[in-house]
Amino acid sequence: MRPDRSLKGLLHRYEVNASHLPSSTGRVTIVAKQKRVEISDPRAIRALAHPARQLIIDELYSGRVLTATECAELAGLTPSATSYHLRALERWGLIERAESSEDGRERPWRALGTGLKIASQSEGAGRLATQAMMRGYVDRLIEQFEELPADDPWEELSSLSRSRLWLTHDEATELANEVTALIDKYRKGRSATERPAGTRTVSTLVAIVPTGKPPEQS
Template sequence: MTDAPITDPKTLRALSHPFRWKLINLLTEQGPSTATECSAKLGESVASCSYHLNMLAKYGFVAEVEGPGRQKPWRIAKRHQMISSEGLDEEGALAAEAAEMAYLEQEFERMRGALRQHEHLSDEWRDHYGVISSTTFLTREELREIQVGVRALFDRFDERVENPELRPEGARPVRFFMNTAVSPE
């Protein structure tokens, strides 16, 4: 799935808080959840969860699930965010950088937490946990080919996120984080 980059500085600033990325990840993995449920899972106050969910909703990243009852669950409205400072003015570029840094901060926190919990995984899952790093020499076209191929591979399983009934027995949330860094000339 290719999404247009977010270019509005206010929308980018909405993503510049690491806790908002935690909420996005929780709703992606757990499905619709109330602010109270988010609070219990993330160890943040209900008021804080509610505030940050409302901020994410204001910019279209989450939405309330319609239904009866006073406490409405929230769901992911936009699962893929593309952040780039390319072509933005100074305000937009700074907002994009802040959003990227907040994302990386919470992502690295997730990785450190997973590493600390590694020994608690069953043997069958422990064998597949790890960090992979590789350096190779590619042309720009080859790099793009790899990125498109990896995205296509993930897209094969994308429907399972929003449709739990499509998940096979024993399926668990698995987090992939890929960073592409090109050395300067």
């Protein structure tokens, strides 16, 4: 029997939560190895929490270079409203202006890296913004799961999994680092504009969430 692919069935089988990893200092950090942009400043996280900005960031961090007009069409906003959001993302070091387009009429935008990591904030508006963003990511992933046609030849690869592990703090840190390294391994420098024939986008969402009470100090 084919498994229940409805939203209700999916949520019944899986629980996905936001990733709570140790944050770094500063506003934005760019990791040189994969040029992954890491955000820890609560204000930068709040700047990214707007739904329209998330849509734009998703496209730009996939390797696309888009004008404000193209971003407006993507987000369903006016060009002037979209320009406001783009300038906010630029101000927090998430995107930058690219070279002028061939026709010279509108200078496009591009991401500052090939990946984006959002570190959690332990309190305040930064944490609320992080949680709102993660809910948005989960919702979009579920939509993609439901929209995948049953006759798609790659359908059998779609999956979500949930595990409960008993780990020390060092082991949990090691797990987070290994998962990040594995995702980076499969990036292979590919993007929406530079990729081999036969490839397609595969969305991933990894969550590592400490639960229960912390162990008592001896």
